[in-house]
Amino acid sequence: MSGRSDLRRSHVASEQHRVVIIGGGSAGISVAARLRRAGERDIALIDPATTHYYQPLWTLVGGGRAPVESSARPQSTLIPQGVDWLQVAAVGVDPDNRTVHLDDGRSVTYDVLVVCPGIQLDWAKVPGLPEAVGRDGVSSNYGYELAPATWKFIRDLRSGTAVFTMPAGPIKCAGAPQKIAYLAADYWREQGVLDRIDVHLVLPTPGMFGVKEFSDVLDGVVARYGITVHFQSEAVAVDTGNREITVVDHAAGDTETRLPYDLAHLVPPQSAPDWLSGSVLAGPTGYVEVDKHTLRHTRHPEVFALGDAGSTPNSKTGAAVRRQAPVVTANVLAVLAGREPTARYDGYASCPLTTSRRTMLLAEFDYTMRPTPSIPLIDTVKERRDMWYLKRYGLPALYWRLMLRGRA
Numbered sequence: 001m002s003g004r005s006d007l008r009r010s011h012v013a014s015e016q017h018r019v020v021i022i023g024g025g026s027a028g029i030s031v032a033a034r035l036r037r038a039g040e041r042d043i044a045l046i047d048p049a050t051t052h053y054y055q056p057l058w059t060l061v062g063g064g065r066a067p068v069e070s071s072a073r074p075q076s077t078l079i080p081q082g083v084d085w086l087q088v089a090a091v092g093v094d095p096d097n098r099t100v101h102l103d104d105g106r107s108v109t110y111d112v113l114v115v116c117p118g119i120q121l122d123w124a125k126v127p128g129l130p131e132a133v134g135r136d137g138v139s140s141n142y143g144y145e146l147a148p149a150t151w152k153f154i155r156d157l158r159s160g161t162a163v164f165t166m167p168a169g170p171i172k173c174a175g176a177p178q179k180i181a182y183l184a185a186d187y188w189r190e191q192g193v194l195d196r197i198d199v200h201l202v203l204p205t206p207g208m209f210g211v212k213e214f215s216d217v218l219d220g221v222v223a224r225y226g227i228t229v230h231f232q233s234e235a236v237a238v239d240t241g242n243r244e245i246t247v248v249d250h251a252a253g254d255t256e257t258r259l260p261y262d263l264a265h266l267v268p269p270q271s272a273p274d275w276l277s278g279s280v281l282a283g284p285t286g287y288v289e290v291d292k293h294t295l296r297h298t299r300h301p302e303v304f305a306l307g308d309a310g311s312t313p314n315s316k317t318g319a320a321v322r323r324q325a326p327v328v329t330a331n332v333l334a335v336l337a338g339r340e341p342t343a344r345y346d347g348y349a350s351c352p353l354t355t356s357r358r359t360m361l362l363a364e365f366d367y368t369m370r371p372t373p374s375i376p377l378i379d380t381v382k383e384r385r386d387m388w389y390l391k392r393y394g395l396p397a398l399y400w401r402l403m404l405r406g407r408a
Contacts, residue, residue, distance in 0.1 A: 055173075
């Protein structure tokens with residue numbers, strides 16, 4: 001660790017803070033930076049990570065369009081100045097006593113708590129997946145070490161069957177399971193081998209996307225590549241010995257079929273961290289139960305949540321975090337000042353869907369599930385080359401230089 005990081009840790013002497021933030025991902029660092037810029041001086045951020053990842057880039061890494069190293073930076077360089085970084089993990093919260101329990105045996109008390117530890121990957125919920133992923137043609141862009149393997153497997157495949165799957169339930173960036181299928185298919189088209197590869201896309205949803213305007217565009221994309229889509233279906237097991245994936249079709253009475261594969265990109269089921277889903281902060285789904293507009297806990301008024309671990313019904317994307325962070329910041333400051341929170345989140349989320357190696361469909365929407373474009377004079381309800389450059393270069397720059405510094 002750098003001396004800068006060690007200095008921060010040595011300052012963590014008090015076990016009482018006005019604001020405690022659980023999680024040092026995009027949500028936690030963004031809120032910490034915004035609170036500091038607003039003048040808040042007593043903030044503790046709890047996160048054990050030494051490396052911070054810009055995970056949206058991993059789709060492009062898996063598709064051979066970006067180097068994996070550009071997605072990672074030392075966490076110590078991103079913690080806002082003046083924030084006490086507790087480089088340990090939270091293991092429990094006692095909201096009645098306003099206490100967070102840490103995995104090193106300590107406890108930290110708070111006036112206001114912001115919960116944003118992210119979401120966990122449940123690899124073991126698909127039998128055979130933990131043993132298969134990363135080798136013999138099976139990969140997943142949901143891991144820093146795995147995304148480069150996806151590109152290797154795509155490059156090496158010249159004929160056979162390729163299967164891309166999406167699990168049921170909330171996941172990080174629900175468009176990611178589709179995006180890599182399109183990047184792969186377009187690469188195979190460029191190489192002149194697409195007609196020798198049988199491509200399957202397994203989706204738990206009844207359509208390509210939850211917003212009709214974007215779903216219609218994606219219908220055309222899968223038709224263009226000749227992709228067979230299995231709707232209302234999900235992968236439930238991987239048999240590496242026979243190189244088959246068991247797929248359940250929920251629309252056909254949960255009937256099972258076995259898809260052969262030469263390449264498989266599987267997205268694991270995901271959930272709130274175990275310590276959180278079993279806590280009193282969680283609602284019926286296991287996520288922190290908050291008002292979907294104020295992002296304040298429904299039973300504990302000094303607790304807020306944002307990002308992937310919150311119960312809000314929006315897509316779990318970095319774009320959602322970018323809109324949620326200023327709302328949480330404003331409402332936290334209001335509660336600290338003894339006022340009722342008034343800032344509101346409208347459910348905005350954005351899914352930059354790479355539809356080829358050079359085009360992207362920017363799907364923006366909110367709680368109304370209608371398109372809500374944020375870029376004037378540009379028709380984003382179609383595949384665009386300029387949106388590709390936004391995905392590859394604009395959004396990463398926005399993330400590192402502005403969002404994590406509390407400026408966007």
